[in-house]
Amino acid sequence: MSEIKKILILGGGFGGVNVLKLIQNKFKNNPNIHINLVSQDNYFLYTPMLPQVTSGLIHPNDITIPIRKLCKQAEFYHASISYIDVKQKLVTITREFDGKVHALDYDYLIVTLGSSTNFFDNENIEKYAFAIKTVEDAISINSHVIHMLESAAQTSDMDFKKELMTFTVVGGGFAGVETMGEINQLVRDSTKNFYPSIGDENICMNLVASKDFILSELGTKLGRMATKYLKNTGVNVITNTKAVNAGEDFVQLDNGKTIPGMTLIWAAGIDIDPVISELECNHHKSGKLKVDKYLRVLEHQDVFALGDCAFIINPETGKEYPATAQNSIHQSITVANNLHSIITGKTKLREFSFKSKGMMTTLGRKVAIAVVFGFPITGSIAWLIWRTYYLSRLPLLEKKFQVATSWLADLLFKRDLTFIGLIKNKYLTKVDIKSDTSSVKDFFNEN
Known part of the structure; x- marks a missing residue:
């Protein structure tokens, strides 16, 4: 060749x-x-x-x-x-x-x-919802949640406080369930440790799923077990329901109900x-x-x-x-x-065929559910399997070390609540590359 x-x-x-x-x-x-x-x-x-x-x-x-x-x-x-x-x-x-x-x-x-x-051509939901697809999405959600905590701690209006502390995630798949589990833990731990004026009774967590149960990929039994666990941690799991509209301070469902709240996270389609x-x-x-x-x-x-x-x-x-x-x-x-x-000139090609060894998802600190080689596993053992597997799959050793260090720190210390505001980016739209290069040369020659 x-x-x-x-x-x-x-x-x-x-x-x-x-x-x-x-x-x-x-x-x-x-x-x-x-x-x-x-x-x-x-x-x-x-x-x-x-x-x-x-x-x-x-x-x-x-x-x-x-x-x-x-x-x-x-x-x-x-x-x-x-x-x-x-x-x-x-x-x-x-x-x-x-x-x-x-x-x-x-x-x-x-x-x-x-x-x-995929927002399914719903302009209002696209406008007012956070997505959970990119790292920028995740950073935005984290900053927004902290912003809601800070705002709720500084208001005496109880109705407004409850709206600030209402978080709705739409999507009963892996992304939606794991995001709800993480945010629920962050908000409740932070309220307990740093925002006592908010009160746990004012927190409202809603997970909206269009199917009969969440995590349908894992089967009915594990899906219902995940629902039970989330409910025990204070999450309202709303099944057989879709979000059809949204605004700055509400989410409207197809069952006629409206959830008042400042936070909507969309994880319902690609x-x-x-x-x-x-x-x-x-x-x-x-x-x-x-x-x-x-x-x-x-x-x-x-x-x-x-x-x-x-x-x-x-x-x-x-x-x-x-x-x-x-x-x-x-x-x-x-x-x-x-x-x-x-x-290389070989004539025999390989057909694609793959049988999954298992699927896993986390629900919160030290809790996960999984199907490994057809066997259902729950609780802390599933959580350890999830962490071990995904940590081993990170491409670089330095990243494995960073994630493991972050996980260890989370077991020893409380979460960071630093609020990061908007970041400014600059883009070129009118610069002539050739003339720009010559002007730079002239500048350095003169100085």
């Missing part, structure tokens, strides 16, 4: 980062393999621990890893993807800082763009990136890309897709694989192996 092959990876999530690491290992020090990775974030986000950032249990930097640290022989582009042209094998990207447009060509394309929050929906290929009705058993996009054998943006059928069940980090990691192994086989 002497011809140079260009591999382009779109997305820096679990799928993209793992494909990158595997391909770099398979083509180690090969000068004929050029790898590019494009992501609108310059870091990989370890999403299973994102709810713990909302409560201040761990620092945002603990679960964010600069992608450049993972690029051993790849070039990284911090940019958004504007357009994918599969006919001409070109991808148009836009640089985040100044909006400069650039085109990248490829021989093989790996599409692993994640999803965004949406596909418009770039994926506009791609000229076969799509599922959800907008996801249809792929074959080797994870190649139908009718485009030089394009692979995995993760949230790909519609992948489990051959054993006939149903779609759920959009989980665990599935994305195993899909990346199949993609990397098949790409290596194609480039």
Whole structure:
């Protein structure tokens, strides 16, 4: 193999980062393999621990890893993807800082763009709700919760105090349940230790789920056990219900009831990136890309897709694989192996098939529920398994150390309640790069 092959990876999530690491290992020090990775974030986000950032249990930097640290022989582009042209094998990207447009060509394309929050075209909910999808979302929620605590401690109006201390999370899946568990613990512990004027009786926690029980992925029994535990910790679990409207100080439900409160967190759906929906290929009705058993996009054998943006059928069940980090990691192994086989001239490709070893979720301090190899586990043992597993899966040793240190500190000390306000960012919109460079040179020559 002497011809140079260009591999382009779109997305820096679990799928993209793992494909990158595997391909770099398979083509180690090969000068004929050029790898590019494009992501609108310059870091990989370890999403299973994102709810713990909302409560201040761990620092945002603990679960964010600069992608450049993972690029051993790849070039990284911090940019958004504007357009994918599969006919001409070109991808148009836009640089985040100044909006400069650039085109990248490829021989093989790996599409692993994640999803965004789906508000189902409800403009009011999108306007007034916090999402829980990005690290910025988690930081915003943490700051907002602390802001509500500070405000509630300084008002004598009891009705207003209760509104400030009412928190509603919509979504009965992993993200919604774990976020509610973290926030409930933060608010109640903080009220007890630092805000005695608020009073525990004024705290109202609501978890709204559209199904009969929460955590349906874990089955009826564990879902109902999770409901019982949350109720015992003061959470109102409202099932068979949807949120249909929201404002600054209320959430309206489809059962006719309205929850007065200042905080709404939306964890009830995901949406596909418009770039994926506009791609000229076969799509599922959800907008996801249809792929074959080797994870190649139908009718485009030089394009692979995995993760949230790909519609992948489990051959054993006939149903779609759920959009989980665990599935994305195993899909990346199949993609990397098949790409290596194609480039090196091997004819046998590997079909994707994966049977999950288990699923887990935390409900609060020292409490979790899990299904491991088909066996249900609850309580502190499940909590230890959850922490051990996810800590071991963090990509860098330094991040494992940081998270473990944060967890240890939480067992020994009380949570940090520092309120961080808005952060200002600067972007270039009118600067001429060439003239700007010459003016800088003139400045330094004169001085």
